[in-house]
Amino acid sequence: MFGKGSKRRKGFQAHCIGRGGSVHENDPMAAFPEGKSEERKHQNIPNGSGASQGQWGRAWEVDWFSLASVLFLLTFSPFIVYYFIMSCDQYHCSLTDPIIDVLMGNSHLSDIWNKTPSLSWKAANIYIFWVTFQVMLYILVPDFCHKFLPGYVGGVQEGALTPAGTVNKYEINGLQAWIITHALWFANAHYFHWFSPTIIFDNWIPLLWCANILGYAASTFAMIKSYFFPSNPNDCKFTGNLFYDYMMGIEFNPRIGKWFDFKLFFNGRPGIVAWTLINLSYAAKQQELYGQVTNSMILVNVLQGIYVLDFFWNEAWYLKTIDICHDHFGWYLGWGDCVWLPYLYTLQGLYLVYHPVQLSKANAVGILLLGLVGYYIFRMTNHQKDLFRRTDGHCKIWGKKPEYIECSYTSLDGTKYYSKLMISGFWGVARHFNYTGDLMGSLAYCLTCGFGHILPYFYIIYMTILLTHRCIRDEHRCSSKYGKEWKRYTTAVPYRLIPGVF
Numbered sequence: 001m002f003g004k005g006s007k008r009r010k011g012f013q014a015h016c017i018g019r020g021g022s023v024h025e026n027d028p029m030a031a032f033p034e035g036k037s038e039e040r041k042h043q044n045i046p047n048g049s050g051a052s053q054g055q056w057g058r059a060w061e062v063d064w065f066s067l068a069s070v071l072f073l074l075t076f077s078p079f080i081v082y083y084f085i086m087s088c089d090q091y092h093c094s095l096t097d098p099i100i101d102v103l104m105g106n107s108h109l110s111d112i113w114n115k116t117p118s119l120s121w122k123a124a125n126i127y128i129f130w131v132t133f134q135v136m137l138y139i140l141v142p143d144f145c146h147k148f149l150p151g152y153v154g155g156v157q158e159g160a161l162t163p164a165g166t167v168n169k170y171e172i173n174g175l176q177a178w179i180i181t182h183a184l185w186f187a188n189a190h191y192f193h194w195f196s197p198t199i200i201f202d203n204w205i206p207l208l209w210c211a212n213i214l215g216y217a218a219s220t221f222a223m224i225k226s227y228f229f230p231s232n233p234n235d236c237k238f239t240g241n242l243f244y245d246y247m248m249g250i251e252f253n254p255r256i257g258k259w260f261d262f263k264l265f266f267n268g269r270p271g272i273v274a275w276t277l278i279n280l281s282y283a284a285k286q287q288e289l290y291g292q293v294t295n296s297m298i299l300v301n302v303l304q305g306i307y308v309l310d311f312f313w314n315e316a317w318y319l320k321t322i323d324i325c326h327d328h329f330g331w332y333l334g335w336g337d338c339v340w341l342p343y344l345y346t347l348q349g350l351y352l353v354y355h356p357v358q359l360s361k362a363n364a365v366g367i368l369l370l371g372l373v374g375y376y377i378f379r380m381t382n383h384q385k386d387l388f389r390r391t392d393g394h395c396k397i398w399g400k401k402p403e404y405i406e407c408s409y410t411s412l413d414g415t416k417y418y419s420k421l422m423i424s425g426f427w428g429v430a431r432h433f434n435y436t437g438d439l440m441g442s443l444a445y446c447l448t449c450g451f452g453h454i455l456p457y458f459y460i461i462y463m464t465i466l467l468t469h470r471c472i473r474d475e476h477r478c479s480s481k482y483g484k485e486w487k488r489y490t491t492a493v494p495y496r497l498i499p500g501v502f
Contacts, residue, residue, distance in 0.1 A: 062239050062241045062244045066244065067241060067243065067244060070243050070244050070247045070248070071243060073247065073332075074243065074246075074247055074331065077335075077340065078212065078335075078339070080344075081208070081339055081340060081343050081344060082116075082208070083095075083098070084343070084344060084347065084455065084458065085204065085205060085208060085343060085350075086098070086112065086116060086205075087455065088350055088351065088354055088455070089115075089116070089117075089204075089205060090112065090115055090116075092354050092355070093350075093351050093354050093355065093453050093455045093456075094453060094455075095453070095454060095455055098112060116205060117205040117206050118206065118209070119206055119209040119210065120203070120206045122203060122206070123203045123206030123207050123209070123210055124206075124210055126199065126203060126207065126210075127207055127210035127211070127214070128210075130270070130274070131214065131270060133181075134177065134181075134265075134269040134270060134273060135260075135265070135269075137173070137176070137177040137180060137181070137269075138171070138173065138177065138259075138260070138265055138269055139171070139257075139259050139260055141173060141176065141177075141180075142155070142171065142173065143155045143171065143172060143173035143175075143176050144176065145173075145175050145176045145179070146172075149175075152175065152313060153172065153316040153317075154172045154173060154175065154176070154315070154316065155171070155172060155173075156169055156170070156171055156172075157169070157170050157172050157316045157319060158170075158319075159253075159319040159320070159324055159325075160319065160320055160324070160325045162232070162235050162252055162253060163234070163235055163252065164232050164234030164235040164252075165234075166232055166235065166253075168253055168255075168261065170259075170261060170264055170319060171259055172315050172316045172319075174268050174269070174273075174311075174312040174315040175309075175312040175313060175315065177269065177273060177312075178273050178276075178308070178309070178312050181273055181277070182276065182277070185197075185277060185280065189284070196284075197280065197281060197284035198281055198284045198285045198288055199281065200274075200277060200278055200281035201281045201282055201284075201285040201350075201353065202285075204350075208339070208343060211270075211338045211339045211342065211343070212335070212338070212339055214270070214338050215331070215334050215335030215336075215337075215338035215339050216331070216334075216335060218262065218266060218334040218335075218338070219246065219330055219331040219334035219335055220246075222249065222250075222251060222254050222262060222329050222330065222334060223245065223246055223249075223250060223330065225251065225254055226249075226250035226251040226254065227250075230250075230251050230254070231251060231253060231254055231255045232251075232252070232253065235251065235252035235253060236250050236251050236252065237250060237252075237328060238250060245330070246330055246331055247330050247331045247332050248327075248328055248330050248332055249327065249328030249329040249330025249331075249332065249333065250328060250330070251328060251329055252328050252329075253324075253329075254329050262329045262334070263323060263324055263327070263329050263333060264318075264319075264324065266329075266333060266334055266337045266338065267318075267323050267324075267333065267337055268311070268312070268315065268318075270337065270338055270342075271337045271338060271341040271342045272308055272311055272312075272341070273308075274342050275304065275308050275341070275342060275345065275346060276301070276304065276305050276308050278342060278346045278349065279300060279301045279304060279305070279346060279349045280301065282297065282300075282346070282349035282350060282352065282353050283297050283298070283301055283349070285353050286352065286353055286356055289353070290356055294352065294356045294357055294358045294359075295358060295359050295364050296352055296356075296357040296358065296359050296364070296448040296449065296450075297349065297352045297356070297448075299359075299364060299367055299368060299371070299444075299448045300348045300349050300352065300445060300448050301349070302368075303368070303371040303372075303375075303441065303444055303445060303448075304345075304346075304348075304349075304445060306371075306372075306375055307375070307441065310375070310379065317386070344458065344459070344462075345459065347455060347456050347458055347459060348445050348446060348448060348449055348456045348459070351449050351453065351455055351456040352448070352449060355449070355450075355452055355453070357448065357449055357450045359448070359450075363447075367444050367447050367448055368444075370440055370441075370443065370444040370447070371440070371441050371444030371445070373437075373440060374436075374437045374438065374439070374440025374441035374442075374443075374444060375437065375441050376437070377426065377433060377434070377436060377437030377440065378434050378437030378438050378440075378441065379437075380426060381425075381426040381427070381433050381434035381437060382434055384397050384402075384422070384424075384425040384426055384427060385422065385427065385434075388402055388404075388420075388422050392420075393420055393422075397422075397424045397425035398424065398425050400424075402422050402423075402424035402425065403422070403423050403424045403428070404420040404421055404422045404423060404424070405420070405421045405423060405485060405488050405489050405492065406418065406419070406420055406421075406485075407419050407420075407421060407482045407485030407486070407488075407489070408482075408485070409481045409482055419482075421485075421489045423489070423492045423493050427493070428492075428493055429493075429495075429499055430493065430495045430496060430497055430498065430499055431471070431475070431489075431490070431493050431495070431496050432467070432470075432471050432496050432497055433497070435467045435470070435471065435497055436497050436498060438463065438467065439460070439463060439464060439467065439497070442459055442460045442463045443460045445459060445460075446459055446460045467497075468497070471496045471497065475490075475496070
C-alpha cells in the first residue's frame with residue numbers, strides 16, 4: 001500500500017537482500033544493485049529462495065513501535081483520504097479552511113459531514129461493474145499482447161520461490177486489460193455515449209465509500225481465509241497480534257482457484273488501471289466546465305500515463321518485486337490499493353478541475369522535461385541493475401565493464417552467501433538514484449498545479465518522506481548484513497539520493 005506500484009507504488013518495502021532471497025524492488029522504487037550470481041556455500045538455490053524462512057517477509061514478533069504505527073495507520077488513514085477529498089469538494093482544495101471554519105465556530109463537523117455526498121446505488125452499481133469487469137479481464141481473457149508486441153513479456157509466467165518452496169504461476173495480462181478498458185472508454189466517449197466521460201468525477205465521493213467497502217472486505221476476507229482455508233498454510237505468518245496481522249497480512253499469496261491471486265490483482269487492477277481513467281474523467285470535467293482542457297491537465301495525463309503504462313509493460317518483472325516476494329496480503333495492500341492509491345495519487349488532476357492552470361510554454365516544456373528526465377533516470381537505473389544481475393556482471397554499463405564490490409553474509413541457518421554491489425553507471429552516482437528519478441517525476445506532477453495550494457504537493461512531500469525513510473532503513477539493514485564490506489560500498493558511493501548533497 002501507500003506506495004506506487006505499489007507506484008507506485010506500488011506496496012513498498014525495499015530490501016538489500018541478494019539472490020539468496022533476492023527480489024527486485026517494487027516499481028518504481030528499486031532496491032540495491034546486487035549481483036545475480038550469489039551462490040550457496042553448500043548447495044544451489046533454486047529460483048531465488050530465501051536465506052531462511054525466519055528472515056523472509058514481515059515480522060514474526062511485534063514491538064511496541066510497530067504496533068503503535070499500525071494502530072495509527074488503521075485509525076487515521078481513512079480520515080486522511082476523506083479530508084483531502086472533502087476539502088476539494090467543499091473548500092476548493094484548501095486544507096486549512098475546514099480547520100479554520102471549525103475552530104472559529106463558522107461550521108461544525110456535523111455540517112461538513114452532512115454536506116458530504118453519501119453512498120448511492122448509482123455509485124455502487126458503477127463500482128460493482130468496474131471491479132467485476134476487471135476480474136473478468138484478469139481471469140477469463142488470456143494475454144495475446146505478447147504475441148505481437150516485441151519485447152513485451154506476458155502470458156503465463158512463474159513467480160519467485162515462496163518461503164514454503166512454492167513457485168506460483170501468474171497470467172500476465174495487465175497491459176491487455178488496460179488497452180481493452182481504455183479502448184472501450186474512448187469508444188464510449190466518441191461513439192456509443194453509454195455514459196458521460198465525467199462519470200468518475202461526478203460520483204467521486206460516493207465511489208470513495210464503495211472503494212472503502214471493497215478494501216476492508218478484501219482485507220477481512222483474506223484474514224479469515226488465512227485461518228480456515230489458506231492457499232498454503234506454510235506461507236502464513238501469525239504474530240499473535242490481531243491488529244498487526246490484519247494490517248500487514250497473514251497469507252503470503254492468498255488465491256481463489258488456480259489463477260486469481262489477491263496480490264497481483266489488487267496491486268494493479270482496481271487502482272492502477274483506473275488511475276488513467278480517473279485523470280481522463282478530470283480532463284472531461286474541465287472541458288465541460290471551462291470549454292477547454294488546460295495544458296497542465298494534459299501534462300498530468302501524459303506524465304502519469306507514462307508511469308501506468310510502464311507498470312503494465314513490466315508486469316512480469318513485477319513478480320520479482322517486494323510486493324509479491326516479500327509482503328503478505330492484508331489491509332496494507334488491500335485497502336491501500338483500493339483507496340489510498342486512486343484517491344491520493346490523482347490529487348493533481350482533481351485540483352486542476354477546481355483550479356484550472358494554463359502554464360506558459362516555457363513552464364510547460366520545463367515540467368515535461370523534468371518528468372521525462374526523471375522517468376529516464378528511474379527506468380535506466382533499474383535496467384542497469386537488472387542487466388548486471390542477469391549477466392552476473394558480464395555486460396557493459398555506459399560502454400564499459402561495470403565495477404562492483406564483492407561481499408558476503410551468513411544467514412541464520414549458517415549458510416554463506418555472496419553478493420556483488422555495483423558501483424558503475426547510475427549506481428555509482430548515488431546509492432538510490434532510481435529514487436531520485438522517481439522524485440523528479442513526482443515533483444513534475446505537482447508543479448503542473450502552480451503554487452496556489454499545498455494540496456497537490458502532498459504527493460511529493462509523501463514520496464520524499466517515504467523514500468528517505470527507506471534509504472535510511474534499508475541501509476541500516478545492509479550495514480548489519482554486510483558489515484565492513486558495506487562500509488567499502490558507501491565509501492565508493494558516498495551519496496544516497498542527490499550527489500554532493502544527500
